[in-house]
Amino acid sequence: MAGRPGGGGTRMSLTPDTLFARDTLWQSWLDVEAALARAQAQLGVIPDWAARTITEVATLDHLGRDAMVADARRTMAPILSLTRLLAKAAGKAGDYVHWGATTQNIMQTGRILLIRQADRAIRARLARASLRLGALAREESGTLMAGRTNRQHALPITFGFKVAGWIEEMERAEARMSDAATRLFALPFGGAVGAMHAFGGEGRALNRQLAADLELRELLVPGRVVNDLFAEYVLSLSLLAMTIERIMTEAYALMAEEIGEVSERLDAGTVGSSTMPQKVNPKFVVRTIAQAVELRGLAGPALETGRSSHEGDAVANQLLSSVLDAAIPLAWRLAESFEETLNRLTPNPVRMAENLNRSQGxxxxxxxxxxxxxxxxxxxxxxxxxxxxxxxxxxxxxxxxxxxxxxxxxxxxxxxDPAQYLGDSVEIALSGADLAQDLAVRFDPGVSG
Structure with a gap:
């Protein structure tokens, strides 16, 4: 969550399951209300003491969850209920709660803050996945295998060369994610229609101050129909899913018993089939592929959310919330699964050589x-x-x-002799390994490998 200097709240530890849970969303809205009060105090719109008090009590513990649940059930307007209870908890300072704001300002900004946290977690997982890909590319840079086109043997390559192709595709996924995130992480706070009517000429200054407080960029028109920003980000995740799906599907095909060029490292006691005791089926790759397919499928609904009308559209916003609720946690789980599957992926150079030599040169x-x-x-x-x-x-x-x-x-x-006809496979594999190290840092500057 956004920090609350001097406040009584603490950062919540998020997981894919809790990212958009009721309490998480409510606390994100309270964080925005507190930041709004601080920004307004810095500009002299409300008193400093009021901002300090609002910040101090802007936690669910102060408001009371049961009271919030009951009031929201009655009003069917959770922001209204939240600001009422926040005002009550703030005492005299409550007269300055939600000053000039509107519901969608708070909801959208809160979601953006949560998505930013999820984005960091997703990128941290993808950074570690990139390190694993880099290690595979380097370790298997000279491991001969058959290159395949149209699912038939084509020319000799190395497994490291194949992995280098995966790495470069992941680099493009990272670029798309970063580009979309740059646009998404902006402040959609503009009052009822985006023109900052309620702030007496101080609207742009307030937007600038609040954006700085929340470490978001400014929008020229901070309105309520900025759904294209969310849609673009979801599309970048869908394209990430497409890339992961391609990598994992290729690995899955190489796991076929007739090919056997890679396998999963499974834990002791893993059972493949309830009826066929000889079977030990892949477990992790299939889960990752299924998640990737599901996330890729959200590209269409995401595009629908951008078809909003005029200066506000509740229908588009309802759909957007539904898409985000599905896409962001799913992308987080997919990144986790991808990293784990790559860590369990085990090349089989002997089978690679056997398959390569089937054509007798x-x-x-x-x-x-x-x-x-x-x-x-x-x-x-x-x-x-x-x-x-x-x-x-x-x-x-x-x-x-x-x-x-x-x-x-x-x-x-x-x-x-296949070993004498590898083209630049080895050199490309080693360059891919170097690229993976750089890519890991781009995903997460704090990664260590």
């Missing part, structure tokens, strides 16, 4: 073609190798007369 046929190209022409070289594979399979490449017309058997065998 044909996976490096492009290298053989390129060795022939200067001698026979590129198009002709392609046809020679292609027809040789059609006629005799991979095992016949070293004996094919069309190829031996140009190359000795030793040169053919060397060209078909």
């Amino acid at each position: 044909a996976i490096s046929a492009e290298n053989l073609m390129m060795a022939l190209a200067p001698l026979a022409g590129r198009a002709q070289a392609h046809d020679i190798v292609h027809h040789a594979l059609e006629d005799g399979g991979a095992s016949g490449l070293t004996e094919d007369a069309g190829i031996r017309k140009y190359l000795e058997p030793a040169a053919i065998a060397a060209a078909l």
